[in-house]
Amino acid sequence: MMVVVRYMAQLRLAVGTGSESVTLPEGAVLPDLLRQLGRAHPGLLPRLLFDARGELQPSLLVFVGDSQVSPSEPRPLREGEVITLLTPIAGGGHGAVTPAH
Amino acid sequence: MEPLPPLTEEERERSRWQLSVEGFGEEGQRRLRGASVLISRCGGVGSLVAYELAAAGIGRLVLAHGGNLRLNDLNRQLLMSHDGIGRSRVQQAAERLRAFNPTLTLETIDSNITEENVADLVGRVDLVVDCAPLFKERLLMNREAVQQRKPLVDCAMFELEAQLTTILPGRTPCLACLYPLPPVVWQREFPVFGAVAGMIGCMAAMEAIKLLSGLGNPLLGSLLLCDLRIMTFQRVTVHRRRDCPVCQTLWQKEAGTSS
Numbered sequence: 001m002m003v004v005v006r007y008m009a010q011l012r013l014a015v016g017t018g019s020e021s022v023t024l025p026e027g028a029v030l031p032d033l034l035r036q037l038g039r040a041h042p043g044l045l046p047r048l049l050f051d052a053r054g055e056l057q058p059s060l061l062v063f064v065g066d067s068q069v070s071p072s073e074p075r076p077l078r079e080g081e082v083i084t085l086l087t088p089i090a091g092g093g094h095g096a097v098t099p100a101h
Numbered sequence: 102m103e104p105l106p107p108l109t110e111e112e113r114e115r116s117r118w119q120l121s122v123e124g125f126g127e128e129g130q131r132r133l134r135g136a137s138v139l140i141s142r143c144g145g146v147g148s149l150v151a152y153e154l155a156a157a158g159i160g161r162l163v164l165a166h167g168g169n170l171r172l173n174d175l176n177r178q179l180l181m182s183h184d185g186i187g188r189s190r191v192q193q194a195a196e197r198l199r200a201f202n203p204t205l206t207l208e209t210i211d212s213n214i215t216e217e218n219v220a221d222l223v224g225r226v227d228l229v230v231d232c233a234p235l236f237k238e239r240l241l242m243n244r245e246a247v248q249q250r251k252p253l254v255d256c257a258m259f260e261l262e263a264q265l266t267t268i269l270p271g272r273t274p275c276l277a278c279l280y281p282l283p284p285v286v287w288q289r290e291f292p293v294f295g296a297v298a299g300m301i302g303c304m305a306a307m308e309a310i311k312l313l314s315g316l317g318n319p320l321l322g323s324l325l326l327c328d329l330r331i332m333t334f335q336r337v338t339v340h341r342r343r344d345c346p347v348c349q350t351l352w353q354k355e356a357g358t359s360s
């Protein structure tokens with residue numbers, strides 16, 4: 001089964017592309033996809049998707065098509081679906097590089 | 102509810118090109134004339150929000166932005182000028198807006214949003230547009246807007262991307278429903294073009310105009326995702342978190358009221 005993953009903002013920079021096609025086993029659910037992406041893109045992406053305990057980051061937004069879904073929802077994915085991943089972005093500003101918290 | 106202010110002949114002529122917009126008309130213009138908006142930060146995004154609201158004939162703007170202009174602000178902060186480097190950003194913004202529309206009432210606060218000033222500033226206006234670059238400020242503004250049940254237009258940008266949503270406390274998810282915590286990694290100095298900031302600022306101004314005048318359909322319960330790198334605009338639905346620490350009590354009150 002093939003799905004399309006769209007990466008927005010910092011996720012796009014972490015992966016190096018705005019979208020990619022991903023092959024998954026039949027019956028795969030959303031958490032399976034996110035774990036597979038973390039393995040496929042070591043470096044910054046796993047930090048943006050998962051916390052130190054391996055739990056999904058609470059501010060990760062996931063959309064299947066045009067609808068928001070919970071990242072931990074064991075919703076079976078379907079052939080050709082477009083999954084958009086998003087982390088928060090802010091407004092205008094200036095100044096030095098600072099950690100978010 | 103206060104009666105809508107009448108328009109002077111000058112105001113009617115100034116707004117002539119928008120008075121004929123279907124569903125707007127003189128009543129919509131009078132609603133704008135009688136309305137007030139707080140803009141948190143008038144930098145890359147907020148400059149354009151303020152500029153467009155001044156052009157549209159908003160009655161009163163409250164601008165909150167601390168600090169002085171730097172050279173590297175000038176790729177996007179369009180209310181400023183090169184000669185103003187080192188001078189207060191908010192004062193320069195006010196000068197430009199007054200020159201552009203002298204009928205506009207302006208209040209300037211030479212500070213960003215803080216725990217100390219947020220309740221007072223939100224209390225002064227009918228609607229808030231948040232353009233702040235720090236998540237702490239944005240979540241603080243969200244908390245206060247929910248507390249005071251004021252509409253909040255929230256806009257953001259990053260590189261060639263931008264996002265916009267409109268929050269009506271008790272009717273839509275709030276910002277903390279979307280983002281209960283800041284992202285793990287966030288660089289305050291992030292990549293962006295001024296044109297991206299300006300585009301989302303203009304869209305945010307349009308959301309404010311629609312909400313205040315009763316025109317069209319605002320982005321309620323939706324998030325607009327703009328990717329100018331590939332020129333896609335996607336409107337996605339967003340959901341409230343039932344355990345949201347900021348707005349769940351409001352929903353419980355609403356449920357109690359309706360039952």
